[in-house]
Amino acid sequence: MTKTARAFTNIALIKYWGKKDQKLKLPYTNSLSLTLDRFYTDTSSEIIDSSKDIIYLNDMLLNEEQSKRIIKYLDSTRKKYNFSEHFKINSVNHVPTSAGFASSASGFAALAASIDQTMALNLDKSQLSILARRGSGSASRSIYGGFVEWIAGDNNNNSFAVPIDENPDIDLEILSAVINKKAKKISSTSGMEKSVETSPFYPNWVKLVSSETNEIKQAIKQKDIQKIGEIAEHNAMSMHALTLSAKPSFTYFEPETVEIIHLIQELRQKGILAYVTIDAGPNVKILGTHKSIEQIKSYLNNLSDVTTVVANIGHGIQYF
């Protein structure tokens, strides 16, 4: 009987921006995220009598080129845990592109958990987080629910996520404002590399993340949403300051991104609790309370080319 592992996506409140080891995916800094409910990946893996893996994504068979990254990941996992089995993997993403979240975090967390199950590796959660990290850095955090910190570490075995508060009793919602327009893509991997190598502000980013991680953990403990929002917004904008100050300068912002940033600042001046965070793309995610997010949604729905979707706090890995 095939078991299925489910992992939820997460949104970084303290951003992961820069690898000190590309291959091992070791970050320069800790990062801190919130796992979201609504968006997840379900992955099952079945041992097959073959010398090749077969990969399905959303029930479609992937060709060699499309499955390359996953097969490379499975190869390194076989090597590390010293087994030779191959798999039929089926991964179903419930992270629609239209929701503005990357599926690599939930995808690699679910894949790692599925392999652990199928091969009965009996990994503890730290080991599982390490295994997920090797697929995609942010996947390390999707092992846990609620607020999660990824400890940067300095080698393969001490760079993993830890739970900060898996079931926070806090009235916090995330609205994703998705810009329905094809923007030119700079991958996060490439954007990080350029920032690390060319932004004169990168050394100060490393220090900033260290202090803001401590501050936001304090704010989470105090359930202080305003403080959480202030820190998250400043951290995200400082990450985008790194792209502006890279050589050559670049930005993930599109015109609508700036329009929404200004709108949220205006709403905040009207007393509506709202803070923005932005990842390596043009979409804007807004932190608020259940009540404020309802208000913000009605303002954003007036903008053309913008779709909104709301998420709540989500769980860690689940198995079916």
Next chain:
Amino acid sequence: MTKTARAFTNIALIKYWGKKDQKLKLPYTNSLSLTLDRFYTDTSSEIIDSSKDIIYLNDMLLNEEQSKRIIKYLDSTRKKYNFSEHFKINSVNHVPTSAGFASSASGFAALAASIDQTMALNLDKSQLSILARRGSGSASRSIYGGFVEWIAGDNNNNSFAVPIDENPDIDLEILSAVINKKAKKISSTSGMEKSVETSPFYPNWVKLVSSETNEIKQAIKQKDIQKIGEIAEHNAMSMHALTLSAKPSFTYFEPETVEIIHLIQELRQKGILAYVTIDAGPNVKILGTHKSIEQIKSYLNNLSDVTTVVANIGHGIQYF
């Protein structure tokens, strides 16, 4: 007979962003600008038998509130140079708001030069630059034509501009893309203060300006427009990175600003020589050659809500 002093506006290629002394207008860093031909202020001053100054701007009499800044400036000038005469000042701005340049640089440079003339103070150009600086920091640079460096200094007497190349033989034009929309205003004074006090990246900005000032002077010497553009664009974007990383974060960018930034990057990839620089507002200034600016203008004229105006390299202070 009343004489008139004419000063031209200038655009900073290495930005002035942050004062270490608010009152004396001493900057944290050197800055470097290009004086522009088309935009200037003509100012005349006449000694009157009165204990109050009378100020006309564009032939309109200013009231007490409107003339406050200029009268305060005249008071401090009287004190410094130990005279008691009062003036009828007439200042005519040929820096239309629609051109997207501030008139304070040309305005205070022309006023300083006019007072120098009328009172026969016989100031040398360094002293004139210091006097202009006391009115508005960037006015210190409008004393000279062409490429001008403002040496930060550390007291009132050693913070003034020096000419780098007053008559550069270089095919360089500036296109100002003005966004015809009321943006919320954050004054440059306030924006600088917030950046200095709250951006974690400010200390590295100071170091960056020091190295980029040296690099751009080298590029000016070599008449290397591409290099001048690259440095100017990176410096401007790094200044805007300071506003993003301030607490709370803010930005002078409007949606159209980002649209033009992306457009210029695309045109550059098509082989058109074009670099952007942006001051404390939403308008974008584009550096190019006579030929490339013609091409860029035709692309920008397709955008609604954007007006373009082209300037060439301008002169230092003139008298009529």
